[in-house]
Amino acid sequence: MEAAGWQLARFIGEPAVVVCGVGNNAGDGLAAARHLQRWGRLAGACCVDVSRLRGPALAELEALRKQGCEPSNELDFGEAEVVVDAIFGTGLSRPPEGKFAEWIEAINASGKRVIAVDIPSGLDAESGVAYSPVVRADVTVTLGLPKRGLGGPVLVADIGVPPAAYAAVGAAVPADLFAKGDLVRI
Numbered sequence: 001m002e003a004a005g006w007q008l009a010r011f012i013g014e015p016a017v018v019v020c021g022v023g024n025n026a027g028d029g030l031a032a033a034r035h036l037q038r039w040g041r042l043a044g045a046c047c048v049d050v051s052r053l054r055g056p057a058l059a060e061l062e063a064l065r066k067q068g069c070e071p072s073n074e075l076d077f078g079e080a081e082v083v084v085d086a087i088f089g090t091g092l093s094r095p096p097e098g099k100f101a102e103w104i105e106a107i108n109a110s111g112k113r114v115i116a117v118d119i120p121s122g123l124d125a126e127s128g129v130a131y132s133p134v135v136r137a138d139v140t141v142t143l144g145l146p147k148r149g150l151g152g153p154v155l156v157a158d159i160g161v162p163p164a165a166y167a168a169v170g171a172a173v174p175a176d177l178f179a180k181g182d183l184v185r186i
Helices: 002-011 024-038 055-066 098-109 163-168
Strands: 016-020 042-047 082-086 113-117 139-143 154-157 183-185
Touching (some): 002 024, 002 139, 002 183, 024 042, 024 055, 024 113
Parallel strands (some): 139 154
8 A cells, every 4th residue: 555655646746635435445546645645735534434444544544643634525626736536445346336436527527637546437447337426537647557448548556566466366477667767558
């Protein structure tokens, strides 16, 4: 999460609001929010339900709180020029519902530039199916490798996964994938 958050934050040059769900994708977003806060580019952070964060995502929340930033349970775009979509990650396997769906629809209606973390929320990474609603991202910063169903533009971020780990799951990755930079446009 730390590497993912660092890569995301480095890519974002404008005041941003980070919109988080409740899983590991939220942790990536919260890590990015912490770096954006340090650099004076965080316009706000919102979580669907901070009480549901667990494990590494909860640790990222605590680290952000130590910097004096308390994410809101209400969606607020404030003065942001960019919305960072960290609601759902690769584990989604059904259409978003309730507050999750409401927030996705609000992001799409915001008129702001949208950057998706790893995969636009509402997209199934296993099948590539775009459920309704799905975030309409202006750019996706995907982590490690591209996912199914991604539309462009897409940047693949180096998050430090060693070649042996890719090989262990059967992914053929060029050894020089990140040789010219740690964000590769595909």
